[in-house]
Amino acid sequence: MYPQQIIDALRHVRYPGTGKDLVESGMLEDDIRISGFEVSFSLIFPKENDPFMKSVVKASEVALQTYVDPNIAAHIHTKFVKQNIKPSNLAEGANTQPVHAKHIIAIHSGKGGVGKSTVTANLAVALAQAGYRVGLLDADIHGPSIPKMFRCEDARPYSVEEDGRTLIEPIEQYGVKMLSIGFFVNPESAVIWRGGMASNAIKQLIEDAHWGELDYFLIDLPPGTSDIHLTLISELRLTGAIVVTTPQPVALVDARKGVEMFRNEKVNVPILGLVENMAWFTPAELPENKYYIFGKDGGKALAAELDIPLLGQIPLVQSIREGGDDGTPIALQAGHPAAMAFANIASQL
Secondary structure, eight states: OOHHHHHHHHTTOEETTTTEETTTTTOBOSOOEEETTEEEEEEEESSTTOTTHHHHHHHHHHHHHHHTOTTOEEEEEEEEOGGGSOOOOOOTTOOSOSSOEEEEEEEEOSSTTSSHHHHHHHHHHHHHHTTOOEEEEEOOTTSOOHHHHTTOTTOOOOEEEETTEEEEOOEEETTEEEEEGGGTSOTTSOOOOOHHHHHHHHHHHHHTBOOOSEEEEEEEOOSSOOHHHHHHHHHSOOOEEEEEEOSSHHHHHHHHHHHHHHHSTTTOOOEEEEEEEEEEEOOTTOTTOOBOTTOSSHHHHHHHHHTOOEEEEEEEOHHHHHHHHHTOOGGGSTTOHHHHHHHHHHHHO
16 A cells, blocks of 8 residues: 555545545645555544534545545544634624524425424424524524514514614523524515625615524525525525525425535535434324334435435424424424424434
8 A cells, every 4th residue: 555545535525614625725735654554643623513524534534445445444633723724604794693692504495395494493402402502593484483483473573772873672482592584574474685784674674683692593494495595605604504405306306406506616614414303203192103204214315425414304293293283393392302303303413
C-alpha cells in the first residue's frame, strides 16, 4: 500500500456539512502512516462536538476496506481546526444575527403531507421539556398549522418596547415561544401573497420580534423550495437542517431534492439528520404490530445512501394525530411510546 491509495479511497467519503469529499473539503491531514496492513491518519473537523464525526470516521474505515484492502486496520485520529473547513452559510450582506439563539435549525420537507409540522411541534416541546429555551417560527406562510397544534389559534401577539424599538412579543405555550402568520390573518381566509410579500413577512417575524435568549430556534419551513427558503438562509446563520419524509418512494424523491438544496455550495447548510415519519402503522389495540403502509425503511435507506444521520422513525399512531388536532402535542405525555420517540430525536439532536 502507498499513501495515494488511501487518499483516493477517502475521496469516496463525503462530509455532510459541505457535501464535498474529505480530500476536497481539506479535512485530511498530511500525516498518513502505513505499516503492513495498519494505516493511521488524522481527520480535521470544524468543532469538537461535530454531529457528523462518528459517521464520517466509520465511513472512512469502510472506504479503506472497500477500495484498498479488506484487511486494513485503520487508526483514525480527529482534530478540530475550524479554519480548515469552509464556514457555514452566511449570505453576502448578512453581518448580524437577528435572533439570539445558540442553535438555529430549519425543519424541511420536500412535499406537503409528510408530517413536517407535527415533527417540528413535538421536537420543540421535547426540547422544552428537557429544559432548553426554545423558539419556534412557523414560516409556512400559506399553510400555517403551528397555532392549531399548540392550541392558541385565537392568540394575538402584542407589542413591547425594547431598547427604543417596538417589537412583537411571541406567544408562549408549553414552554415554547412561537410566532406564525396564522396569528395575524383570518384562519378561514387563504393567504394569497406573491413571493416578495411572503418573504418580507417572514423577515419581520424574525427581525422585529422579542425572542430573547434561546438555546434552540426551530423554523417550520414551507414544503419544497421557494423565496422563503432563500430569505431565511440569507437572514440567519443556520446551524443545520432536518429533513422529514415518509418511507413512500414519492416522498423520498422530494426529500432527496431537499437535501441537495441545502448541500448546494451557494446554500451550504449542514444536514443534521433525517426523520422518517409514518414509518409504520400501529393500532392502539395491537401495540406490538407494525403495518408498513407507506413502505418499509425508505427513509432509513435514503439516510444511509446520502450519508446523513437517521434521527428517528416515528410510527403512524392515532394519538399523535389527535395531539396535533387537539393542540396538545404527544411529546407532552411523558412515558408515552410516541413521546419517547420524539424525546430520543431531541436527545440525538
